[in-house]
Structure formats: structure tokens, C-alpha cells
Amino acid sequence: MSASPSSPASPSLSSLTPAAVVTTLRAAGCVFAEDEAELLISAAHDPAELAAMVERRVIGLPLEHVLGWAEFCGLRIAVDAGVFVPRRRTEFLVRQAAEPADPGAVVVDLCCGSGALGAALGAAVEDVELYAADIDPAAVRCARRNIAGIGGEVYEGDLYAPLPVALRGRVDVLLANVPYVPTEEVGLLPPEARIHEARVALDGGADGLDVLRRVTADAARWLAPGGRLLFETSERQVPYALEAVADGGLVPRSVSDDELYATVIIGTRQA
Structure with a gap:
């Protein structure tokens, strides 16, 4: 453009x-x-x-901001101006989360943005108990609209900080669509992203993994036995992301989809 x-x-x-x-x-x-x-x-x-x-x-302006919505996992997700637009490749993350999830699963969507991941997982798995959080007030307002229909709760704050303490040790699926673009590469993103989406949703620090390391450091405290942390990363970041997951006390593995050019890291808390 x-x-x-x-x-x-x-x-x-x-x-x-x-x-x-x-x-x-x-x-x-x-x-x-x-x-x-x-x-x-x-x-x-x-x-x-x-x-x-x-x-x-x-x-x-991104088409989704002009329309006021984005299509994601077959859903129409409200996307307000400035809010991160869910990418099609991230549908692979939702599929990885949904396939083994049981009805009634406790789900947390960190760095939730528009709430697209939580909404999609809630549509794919029956009776999920859904909680979401984001540090961006505009994203929180948007996410509340998107997950209201499945009874989800959205909190404003930094990562785990605003979540109810009672969730610790109960989370079956922890989705964390963290920013993972290295700071020096944010300026190389398409204008739709670097100009019209919140930088906090894009900038992952010097190597792109700053926010991820903070998520993995505390994930085991929030996950139930057998619970899983799932997040997206770039192919070149995989070894470092796996290391961060292992350092957090979880069993790591990676899965990829060549068609969507998507790579997802899964960390499982041992039962």
C-alpha cells in the first residue's frame, strides 16, 4: 500500500x-x-x-480495521483500530490447542489482543472456562466483546498479574500469543502492522523472546498437571524457545505447518 x-x-x-x-x-x-x-x-x-x-x-489502514472485523477460524472477530489483527497462520496454534482439549477445560489466553484465540478455542471445545488478559486497554475492550458469548472473563494488566490467584495450578490450556519480532526488525514489517497495530503487540525485545521468557518462567505455577502452554514463534527462534520452555520446568516440543508457515511450541507440565 x-x-x-x-x-x-x-x-x-x-x-x-x-x-x-x-x-x-x-x-x-x-x-x-x-x-x-x-x-x-x-x-x-x-x-x-x-x-x-x-x-x-x-x-x-489494514482491511480488518476498515471493516471492523477479521475472519479467524471461521469466526468473525471484532478488531478495533490499533488492535493486533489475528493472522491466518495462528489458526494452526488453535488447532494444536483444541485437538486434545477436553470439554470443560480451563483456558487462559495471555497477550490476548482481540481475544481471537480464546474465542476460537471456546468455539471448538465445549464448555471451556475461559480467562484472557492483555496490557493494552484497547485490546481488552475488543476482547470483551469477542468472548462475551462464551462467558469468558478479560483482565487488563501485564501477563499473569491481573489473573485470579485461584487459577494457579488449574489451567489446562495456556495460550500465549506473545510478541516475537526482534526490536530492530519491527521497522521492516508491512506498514499495516508497524503503523496501525500497537507496538506492544509486535516488539519482542532484542532477540524477540523477552516476553516469551517471562511467560515460560511462571507457566508451571499456573498449569494443572498435564496442562499445556502453547505459543507461536519463528523458525529461527525455535531452539531458544524450546530452551526457555525447558528452563521453566515444562517438557517442550515444536510442531510446524509448512502451508501456513507456522511454528508452534508446546510445553507440557508433567503430571
Whole structure:
């Protein structure tokens, strides 16, 4: 996305045919212009709203922020401005969490962002007892909307700090979608991420693993016997992530999905 608000490709209220929307989006650098146009047209209530939405997309806002939602694991997840947009590759993490999870599992979604992971796991596993937390107030507000339907609770604060103490030793599934981009590489991310998503959801410190190490250091205290910690990481970080999990007293392993280019680390508390 490289067009500016003053780009001649920007639409006017009188030219908002579907073809014009596609042309405008394509000129702005949208690779999937046809698909995006269809979504924007279906979401807009009138030409004025459509023009505003197309203009926001043209100047570089993520499509999900323009629409107000993202599709994730077959769900429509509300995503407010500035909130981290759930990535399709992270659906692999949810599948890894859901496959062995029992009905009624106690689930915690740390660094929950929009609450997409918790919402998706709650849809996949019956009667989960769901808790989520994030340090970003905007993310917390968004997550509360997304998991309200399954009775989840969302807390604002740093990692485990705001969670009820009574959860210690009871958590069956601990999801932690921690930021893992090294600080010096945040500036290399696509503009949709580095400009329009909260930096706290992206920046993982010098080597990308600062937040992860804090999560793994305390995970065993919160997990029930046999409980699992799951998080996403990059392929090159796998050896260090496995080491951090082992240092935290959990049994580590990694799984990958080449199609989604996703790598998930699983740490299990021994029974």
C-alpha cells in the first residue's frame, strides 16, 4: 500500500461502481483488490460510507480495521483500530490447542489482543472456562466483546498479574500469543502492522523472546498437571524457545505447518 490520501486514484461518491472500487484498490497496491472490494461493498450501508471505507484502505489502514472485523477460524472477530489483527497462520496454534482439549477445560489466553484465540478455542471445545488478559486497554475492550458469548472473563494488566490467584495450578490450556519480532526488525514489517497495530503487540525485545521468557518462567505455577502452554514463534527462534520452555520446568516440543508457515511450541507440565 503506497497511495496517499491525495492520490488521483481516490474514489469520489459519483464513481463507486464495483469496477471503480477494484481499480482504486488495485492502484493503491492491494494484491487481492477484487476480494477486498467485495467485502467493502457488502459492509457499507450507503455510497458515502463506502467512499470513506475505500479511502481508509487506500491510505494504508489494514482491511480488518476498515471493516471492523477479521475472519479467524471461521469466526468473525471484532478488531478495533490499533488492535493486533489475528493472522491466518495462528489458526494452526488453535488447532494444536483444541485437538486434545477436553470439554470443560480451563483456558487462559495471555497477550490476548482481540481475544481471537480464546474465542476460537471456546468455539471448538465445549464448555471451556475461559480467562484472557492483555496490557493494552484497547485490546481488552475488543476482547470483551469477542468472548462475551462464551462467558469468558478479560483482565487488563501485564501477563499473569491481573489473573485470579485461584487459577494457579488449574489451567489446562495456556495460550500465549506473545510478541516475537526482534526490536530492530519491527521497522521492516508491512506498514499495516508497524503503523496501525500497537507496538506492544509486535516488539519482542532484542532477540524477540523477552516476553516469551517471562511467560515460560511462571507457566508451571499456573498449569494443572498435564496442562499445556502453547505459543507461536519463528523458525529461527525455535531452539531458544524450546530452551526457555525447558528452563521453566515444562517438557517442550515444536510442531510446524509448512502451508501456513507456522511454528508452534508446546510445553507440557508433567503430571
